Amino acid sequence: MIRFLLNRVAGMVVVLFLVCLFTFVIFFVLSPDPAVQVCGKNCTTEAIDQIRANLGLDRPFWTQFWTFLSGLFAGRTYGTGANAVECAAPCLGYSFQSSQPVTDMIVQRLPVSATVAIGAAVLWLLAGVTAGLVSAVREGRFADRFIAGLTLTGMSIPNYVLALALQFLLVVTLRWLPFPHAVPFGEDPVQWFMNFLMPWIVLAIGAAAVYTRLTRANVIETLQENYVRTARAKGLGPGLVWRRHALRPALTPIVTIFGMDFASLLGGALITETVFGLNGIGKLAADSITKNDQPVIMGVTLLAAFLVVVGNMVVDLLYTAIDPRVRVGSAT
Amino acid sequence: MTDAPGTLLRARNLVKEFDVRGGGLFGRSARLRAVDDVSLDVRRGETLALVGESGCGKSTTARLIARLVDTTAGTIEFDGREVQALTGKDLHAFRSEVQVVFQDPYSSLNPKHTVERIVTAPLVYQRRPIPGGARAYTGALMERVGLDPDHSTRFPAQFSGGQAQRIGIARALAVAPKMIIADEAVSALDVSVQAQVINLLRRLQDEEGFSCLFIAHDLAVVRQIATRVAVMNGGRIVETGDRDQVFDTPKDPYTRKLLAAVPRIRPEWDAARRRNEAARRAREQEDAQR
Amino acid sequence: TGGPSDSTGGAGDDPVAGGTVHMLQNADFSYLDPARGFDGGVNAFYRLIYRGLTMQAAGDAEDPNAIVPDLAESLGTASEDGLTWTYTLKDGLKFDNGDPITAAEVEFGISRAWDPEIGIGSPWLKQTVDAPEDYAGPYQSGDHPGIETPDEHTIVFHLIEPFPEFDNVLAQPNAVPFPVGSGAGDEFINDVIASGPYTLDTYTPGSLIKLVRNEHWDADTDDVRKAYPDAWEFEIGLEAATIDERLLAGQGTDVNAIAGKIQAATLPRVQTPELQDRLIASPAFCTTYMGMNTTKAPFDQVEVRQAVNYALDRASIQTASGGTQLADPATTIIPTAVSGHKDFDLYPSEDYAGDPAKALELLAEVGLEDGFSFVLDIRAQPSMQAQAEAVQEALKAINVEVELNVIDTSTYYETIGTPSQQSDAAITGWCPDWASSASTMVPPLVDGRLITEKGNTNLAQLDDAAVNARIDEIKAIADLAEANVQWGEFDEEVMALAPMAPLVLEKGLFLPGANIAGYHPSTSMTDLAIIGLKDPSQG
Amino acid sequence: MTFTPTELEVEGAQGGEAARDNAPPSPPASGRRLARAFLKDRAALACSVYILLVLLMALAAPLIVKLSGWGPYEFDQSAVDPDMAGLPLGAAGGMGAEHWFGVEPGSGRDIFARIVYGARVSMTIALSATVLTSVLGVVFGLTAGYFGGKVDMVVSRVMEFLMAFPALIFMIAVLSALPAENRQFLLVGVISFFGWPYLARIVRGQTMSLKEREFVEAAKASGASSGQIIFKEILPNLASTIIVMTTLAVPGYVGTEAGLSFLGVGVVPPTPSWGQMIASSVPWYAVDPAYFLIPGACLFLLVLSFTVLGDRIRRLAETGGARA
Amino acid sequence: MSEALLRVRGLTVAFPTASGPGEVVKALDLDLDRGGSLGIVGESGSGKSMTSLAIMGLLPKGATRSGSIEFAGTELTALRERAMRAVRGDRIAMVFQDPLSSLNPYYTVGTQIAEAYQAHRRGVTRRQARRVAIAAMERVHIEDAARRVDHYPHQFSGGMRQRVMIAMTLSMEPELIIADEPTTALDVTVQAQILDLLAEIRADTGAGLILITHDLAVVSEVADRIVVMRDGDLVESGTAERIFTDPREPYTRMLLEAVPRIDDEIGLLRTTAGEAES
Numbered sequence A: 001m002i003r004f005l006l007n008r009v010a011g012m013v014v015v016l017f018l019v020c021l022f023t024f025v026i027f028f029v030l031s032p033d034p035a036v037q038v039c040g041k042n043c044t045t046e047a048i049d050q051i052r053a054n055l056g057l058d059r060p061f062w063t064q065f066w067t068f069l070s071g072l073f074a075g076r077t078y079g080t081g082a083n084a085v086e087c088a089a090p091c092l093g094y095s096f097q098s099s100q101p102v103t104d105m106i107v108q109r110l111p112v113s114a115t116v117a118i119g120a121a122v123l124w125l126l127a128g129v130t131a132g133l134v135s136a137v138r139e140g141r142f143a144d145r146f147i148a149g150l151t152l153t154g155m156s157i158p159n160y161v162l163a164l165a166l167q168f169l170l171v172v173t174l175r176w177l178p179f180p181h182a183v184p185f186g187e188d189p190v191q192w193f194m195n196f197l198m199p200w201i202v203l204a205i206g207a208a209a210v211y212t213r214l215t216r217a218n219v220i221e222t223l224q225e226n227y228v229r230t231a232r233a234k235g236l237g238p239g240l241v242w243r244r245h246a247l248r249p250a251l252t253p254i255v256t257i258f259g260m261d262f263a264s265l266l267g268g269a270l271i272t273e274t275v276f277g278l279n280g281i282g283k284l285a286a287d288s289i290t291k292n293d294q295p296v297i298m299g300v301t302l303l304a305a306f307l308v309v310v311g312n313m314v315v316d317l318l319y320t321a322i323d324p325r326v327r328v329g330s331a332t
Numbered sequence B: 001m002t003d004a005p006g007t008l009l010r011a012r013n014l015v016k017e018f019d020v021r022g023g024g025l026f027g028r029s030a031r032l033r034a035v036d037d038v039s040l041d042v043r044r045g046e047t048l049a050l051v052g053e054s055g056c057g058k059s060t061t062a063r064l065i066a067r068l069v070d071t072t073a074g075t076i077e078f079d080g081r082e083v084q085a086l087t088g089k090d091l092h093a094f095r096s097e098v099q100v101v102f103q104d105p106y107s108s109l110n111p112k113h114t115v116e117r118i119v120t121a122p123l124v125y126q127r128r129p130i131p132g133g134a135r136a137y138t139g140a141l142m143e144r145v146g147l148d149p150d151h152s153t154r155f156p157a158q159f160s161g162g163q164a165q166r167i168g169i170a171r172a173l174a175v176a177p178k179m180i181i182a183d184e185a186v187s188a189l190d191v192s193v194q195a196q197v198i199n200l201l202r203r204l205q206d207e208e209g210f211s212c213l214f215i216a217h218d219l220a221v222v223r224q225i226a227t228r229v230a231v232m233n234g235g236r237i238v239e240t241g242d243r244d245q246v247f248d249t250p251k252d253p254y255t256r257k258l259l260a261a262v263p264r265i266r267p268e269w270d271a272a273r274r275r276n277e278a279a280r281r282a283r284e285q286e287d288a289q290r
Numbered sequence C: 001t002g003g004p005s006d007s008t009g010g011a012g013d014d015p016v017a018g019g020t021v022h023m024l025q026n027a028d029f030s031y032l033d034p035a036r037g038f039d040g041g042v043n044a045f046y047r048l049i050y051r052g053l054t055m056q057a058a059g060d061a062e063d064p065n066a067i068v069p070d071l072a073e074s075l076g077t078a079s080e081d082g083l084t085w086t087y088t089l090k091d092g093l094k095f096d097n098g099d100p101i102t103a104a105e106v107e108f109g110i111s112r113a114w115d116p117e118i119g120i121g122s123p124w125l126k127q128t129v130d131a132p133e134d135y136a137g138p139y140q141s142g143d144h145p146g147i148e149t150p151d152e153h154t155i156v157f158h159l160i161e162p163f164p165e166f167d168n169v170l171a172q173p174n175a176v177p178f179p180v181g182s183g184a185g186d187e188f189i190n191d192v193i194a195s196g197p198y199t200l201d202t203y204t205p206g207s208l209i210k211l212v213r214n215e216h217w218d219a220d221t222d223d224v225r226k227a228y229p230d231a232w233e234f235e236i237g238l239e240a241a242t243i244d245e246r247l248l249a250g251q252g253t254d255v256n257a258i259a260g261k262i263q264a265a266t267l268p269r270v271q272t273p274e275l276q277d278r279l280i281a282s283p284a285f286c287t288t289y290m291g292m293n294t295t296k297a298p299f300d301q302v303e304v305r306q307a308v309n310y311a312l313d314r315a316s317i318q319t320a321s322g323g324t325q326l327a328d329p330a331t332t333i334i335p336t337a338v339s340g341h342k343d344f345d346l347y348p349s350e351d352y353a354g355d356p357a358k359a360l361e362l363l364a365e366v367g368l369e370d371g372f373s374f375v376l377d378i379r380a381q382p383s384m385q386a387q388a389e390a391v392q393e394a395l396k397a398i399n400v401e402v403e404l405n406v407i408d409t410s411t412y413y414e415t416i417g418t419p420s421q422q423s424d425a426a427i428t429g430w431c432p433d434w435a436s437s438a439s440t441m442v443p444p445l446v447d448g449r450l451i452t453e454k455g456n457t458n459l460a461q462l463d464d465a466a467v468n469a470r471i472d473e474i475k476a477i478a479d480l481a482e483a484n485v486q487w488g489e490f491d492e493e494v495m496a497l498a499p500m501a502p503l504v505l506e507k508g509l510f511l512p513g514a515n516i517a518g519y520h521p522s523t524s525m526t527d528l529a530i531i532g533l534k535d536p537s538q539g
Numbered sequence D: 001m002t003f004t005p006t007e008l009e010v011e012g013a014q015g016g017e018a019a020r021d022n023a024p025p026s027p028p029a030s031g032r033r034l035a036r037a038f039l040k041d042r043a044a045l046a047c048s049v050y051i052l053l054v055l056l057m058a059l060a061a062p063l064i065v066k067l068s069g070w071g072p073y074e075f076d077q078s079a080v081d082p083d084m085a086g087l088p089l090g091a092a093g094g095m096g097a098e099h100w101f102g103v104e105p106g107s108g109r110d111i112f113a114r115i116v117y118g119a120r121v122s123m124t125i126a127l128s129a130t131v132l133t134s135v136l137g138v139v140f141g142l143t144a145g146y147f148g149g150k151v152d153m154v155v156s157r158v159m160e161f162l163m164a165f166p167a168l169i170f171m172i173a174v175l176s177a178l179p180a181e182n183r184q185f186l187l188v189g190v191i192s193f194f195g196w197p198y199l200a201r202i203v204r205g206q207t208m209s210l211k212e213r214e215f216v217e218a219a220k221a222s223g224a225s226s227g228q229i230i231f232k233e234i235l236p237n238l239a240s241t242i243i244v245m246t247t248l249a250v251p252g253y254v255g256t257e258a259g260l261s262f263l264g265v266g267v268v269p270p271t272p273s274w275g276q277m278i279a280s281s282v283p284w285y286a287v288d289p290a291y292f293l294i295p296g297a298c299l300f301l302l303v304l305s306f307t308v309l310g311d312r313i314r315r316l317a318e319t320g321g322a323r324a
Numbered sequence E: 001m002s003e004a005l006l007r008v009r010g011l012t013v014a015f016p017t018a019s020g021p022g023e024v025v026k027a028l029d030l031d032l033d034r035g036g037s038l039g040i041v042g043e044s045g046s047g048k049s050m051t052s053l054a055i056m057g058l059l060p061k062g063a064t065r066s067g068s069i070e071f072a073g074t075e076l077t078a079l080r081e082r083a084m085r086a087v088r089g090d091r092i093a094m095v096f097q098d099p100l101s102s103l104n105p106y107y108t109v110g111t112q113i114a115e116a117y118q119a120h121r122r123g124v125t126r127r128q129a130r131r132v133a134i135a136a137m138e139r140v141h142i143e144d145a146a147r148r149v150d151h152y153p154h155q156f157s158g159g160m161r162q163r164v165m166i167a168m169t170l171s172m173e174p175e176l177i178i179a180d181e182p183t184t185a186l187d188v189t190v191q192a193q194i195l196d197l198l199a200e201i202r203a204d205t206g207a208g209l210i211l212i213t214h215d216l217a218v219v220s221e222v223a224d225r226i227v228v229m230r231d232g233d234l235v236e237s238g239t240a241e242r243i244f245t246d247p248r249e250p251y252t253r254m255l256l257e258a259v260p261r262i263d264d265e266i267g268l269l270r271t272t273a274g275e276a277e278s
């Protein structure tokens, strides 16, 4: 088990390192000089040089990369003298445009993204798995075909089209829901729920469609398994057979995908958050791209990658808990 | 059967270890010894049967000999050449001299290839001309294994298990091999089909004179086809000997256990049946004569 | 206070004290530090928190472009030679922590503009106040040698050269007091020290800013700011469409909401009498123009530039910019609402639809009647793309092929402001730094001596001796009114050379919430300091 | 494109595969029978017709536009109301004999012509990206799956890395930073760069289980080289997977292109693309719904058609046309 | 002993095919006495499994069955699904061919044995069910049953898995055990053990047994009566002794001939198909 963990962590570190390096290289090559941005509209060449030196931008690539990496673990200081700014570990960089460490900016927005992601995930899991199960046990009948039609539609609506359409319908025309703006749960739970309902739905629909299909396919496949026949031969009722013997094994591959999907959602539902004006990490990314706030884009990219990689690992671990056949550490 | 005396294949002290699990940086390199110090000889024209329970290393031994996997230790000499050292042209030559027939006919035939393509594949891969053209050559081969030559453009799935296994044999024969390794070639087949395939193999062996390494776990079948028998258990060969010696006077306790477990129809029933059969035949003959 | 007010009343109702005004906006403020931020949106915001020696008059003043005293008792007094300006502080000025504001704080705050990393906002202080080459702000170089504080109430500025409009420079957002020693590094963001009527309560970057009253602000010392509401909430990060929808709907607290210009697409929806009542228009202070790079062929030929000016279909560009209610065709550099504007049209056409025939004649003179092609830099922003497409379409009529080079918003100005990266032409807007004068309107666009490697504003890269001399001549005129007349003349002279093609003047339409009063918007800076609610109990 | 089974799942699938191997494989469905089954499937037929229509539209855009009378870039100031922010005159966004699908607010450009030309962009980008990802995915998937060991580790890590990457954020950041010229190539490149691991992963998994099949060993025993085994023995067995995956990938890429154009980093104006049209229609959705609905519906139907088609093809491939 | 436990008359199983319903079991008659054992033999695809599944009412989707199945006086074909569920597992139990795929890999064997027990005994606590499971495992000679009850199927060897399957049927004390090729996947040595175990169980409980296999030698060791099937048809039935000593049908004779015997003379093997071996 320990060995498996170590291996997994090692693989994760490699991937994260690659992500860091790649991101760094790309932004190093592509981005306009950050010093120019710090310098503002009316800037002189000398001032730029000064800023470059202060930020260490004049140093060779590998030195800068190393500084960045070590900043992740040990924190770092930007600039010198009175204008030096502290960036505590884990330092993902410092946004000179909003005068804040990137880590702080991300942490501030994490709650919104987490709310969006968790709500959407709950919704799509519930809807997807239920619809998939119904569809599978009613294979070929009306319910199945109806659900199939829904899922194909759900998969085909681009989420920004859906977001706009929903907003137009539910908020502008019918006025059932308020314009989304994040209200803390503690302040007004009802408002909170109404505000997040649309983003949840928008994010959940596409994924729910995918999960429905996946659940359906998996359940249909497990229903063919010999052990399901065994369960029926034991005289178990259909409820038990479906729930215990067909659904549980069918869900295992879904868990693997779920980890990744959820993690990447946590890392930013860029379009949905932008359309609904929710200040999550996706919105942060979108805003930073518009402002070309390179440290933030990098930070968010790294965070999102980190989440996915960690999500993947958690899934692998979960997998061993869910599927007894995968006995890590012991040869089977 | 004995017109080409001498040893065709000589394997000495074969060892094969597999890495189980492992991989990654911290993987424990546990090794599983699938074949442990196996030595065997196959003489020209004879059939050596390799028996033993599932997982004892029979297939691995066969794959070592066919050079489908590399040995961990030991030497294999085929027709005087060191198999492990072969490369390039020599390896191609070896590939045409040793052919394998696998257990599951469907799995060993590419489902997306036609019979013609399957049967001529060895020649194509070895960049050898196909005598008389692919169609004619395939037709001839199919006839030899008892298949309808008109079916050469069919896919494996369009054949029954027994027929599919014949395609596998035809492929092996395409390069006129000196030795055929039949790895559980009949285990997956129904009794009656099994008999057909065994008869076919035996007939072909008579005609072509190739040697055969016949792997099986059904002792009754083995007895029908083997010249000599090697019994494997846990990666080792526990007993080797002429067929009759192994079946009649097994030396190793494991061989004895194996023999004892074989389910059999009560001999007295069989005897009675034979008597009844004979009587019936006699009666029928009488009727016919009448 | 207050009591129920007439809820059907229009903008004429008077604001009363109390309540919270909500500002809905798409983008976050650039910087909360006035030494860094310098754009219309944030300048208006600074007005609530920071005070300077002088300031622009209230939005409802007779001349809202005028400069009036703020912390200073009166406008500055210049010495004979115009090189020394002296100001006297009022009594009883305090920061939000109760500390008094004295000359030292004013000097300290102003000298922050010289810090290379902080002082990236308005450039005017650095351009006018005398300082040694190597002065790098108070944190690194200490006291500012060009500013004197003989006593607690007196501040003396030494200028590089005479600058009659120096009061305007001190009305810039970066000319505000700061407690001595404060505001370095990242200390600033955690504790904004306000001098104005409000101070920061909550700041969630990109999403929310809450302002509450600064208890130490004394209304008696402030003639301009009314500070009616008790609090401000800036809701940031909303989609433009959402903002308009909320304003249209006016639900809940949105009756107390204000926002920037409405989108063009919203215009057809404000046609009900009730909404028309709320709608407030503001004139344009900026000109949207297409600069033509005179260093590149064929724009090095004046005939070509004139031909482009003739050929442009300003009516379709106007429609692309939101139609007649949101834009006027521009034929001058100085917008109508800016002092010094002179009405002229050197390249007339019927209904502003362009005169391709005349343009082709001009092109024929230089043998380009078969057309040419050029690359036009534009910003990745819908309205500017629409304008560019209209330009592109109009120039097809004179066989000119326009290739659009879309540049991301964030790097746009940097790219076109770098002559080595700039293409043949670019579309952008230009506003005066203060609306009272054209002196900051035309010269930066045409003064050949201002062409720099980076941050260049003279997109045409016009370097004409006569033009340069004329600039110096007008700048030397001490009488501001006379100078403004001259700037208008100058505008026409420049347009004869056609280094650019003015396109449109983009006006603003605003839709404040029904409960908002005292709203006097402007496309350059809306005066937030005089806005209030009609009825604080609503919303 | 969220199908991202992890390694363990692939291993699990292998185990399952082995158990199912005993069943005799169904005969490869004959092309003619599949075609017949396909023709009987009305939904699939409708989808193909729509896709063909869009393809035809894309190919014959200049011709079609000649017929309709308005080019995609032509302004028609007489069709919009300058006093109303350039709102199209007339009902339903200015639809009529002159402008079949109405006009764009502000400029008065013909929406029909822009839809027709937009189809060009959408199809070109989606199809090229599909071809590129398929080639990359198949080659890397096959290589990693077949050779295993170090090769597999490297390829898998790269795939893991690419899949971990927040592709959308990254695409936007990169596209907005890169110069606008050759945007279409860039789009294809960037989409493919992040897209191939999804196919590769599946191809790799299947290759890993296929290479355990005895026919691979038989080929080896017949003297086949690795290249021959990969491309002659294994690849044909992946055909249906690849076909299905690619048909399912096309709608994804159509959507991605539209999404990127929606976010303003797609095709360069004035070139129309459906995503760009939807994006510019956003502010107008309340006053000129047709402007939003037409490209929205075209895009939705295209994605739906490809999805349904992919779905049907998958089912046909699985059942061998036995059930339509 | 002579009381009929199972009486099948005219059992027909059909699958819909492109060309009308295809019958895979055709008008089959079977009889089994209480405590008796019946062997069903036939080559692959002859309809053996479909027969057993038809009795259990577990035919795959799309299959239709007709005819009469009378079990201990009850007509099973007339029972509703709910009533049939009460019969399944409790009174008729089934052991399937592939023990690994027939056990759910996600649950411990104990859970799976207990589950059957709980399904048929109302109000049984988990603990009781577990004790039953352990007892059943002990009865099939799994050593250390109390510990192994918490293991997962993959942690057992093939033979032990098959024992678990048998233990599952045992816990309910069924009147009839149907074993569909219970030893096909196993080695000869293990096969012998399982056959012994089945015989032992039968002797203990007096349950009836239907043993389905294609291996004639195996039935000869276990069954009293034998039914030979081919292509869904019943070819011949009778006591084991009669079938083995005096097969009347040519097909049965050929089948018997084709079985390779360990003590046969060496020579050309006989085949059923009798196709020309050119």
Ligand SMILES: Nc1ncnc2c1ncn2[C@@H]1O[C@H](COP(=O)(O)OP(=O)(O)OP(=O)(O)O)[C@@H](O)[C@H]1O
Pocket: B018, B019, B020, B032, B033, B034, B052, B053, B054, B055, B056, B057, B058, B059, B060, B061, B217
């Ligand atoms: N590629 C491999 N990696 C790891 N272990 C292997 C590999 N191939 C075979 N083994 C192991 O080697 C041992 C011998 O396997 P082999 O296939 O030779 O047995 P066998 O006698 O042919 O059995 P069977 O009768 O089931 O075919 C088994 O324990 C098997 O699990």
Ligand SMILES: Nc1ncnc2c1ncn2[C@@H]1O[C@H](COP(=O)(O)OP(=O)(O)OP(=O)(O)O)[C@@H](O)[C@H]1O
Pocket: E015, E024, E042, E043, E044, E045, E046, E047, E048, E049, E050, E051, E060, E214
């Ligand atoms: N789901 C199904 N749909 C259509 N035909 C089926 C289905 N299941 C089985 N069959 C057919 O029914 C016939 C009888 O199958 P069955 O499984 O009973 O054979 P069997 O005698 O048990 O063979 P084996 O020894 O291979 O298990 C076969 O011809 C088979 O093809």
Ligand SMILES: [Mg+2]
Pocket: B058, B059, B060, B184
């Ligand atoms: Mg083997």
Ligand SMILES: [Mg+2]
Pocket: E048, E049, E050, E180, E181
């Ligand atoms: Mg069966």
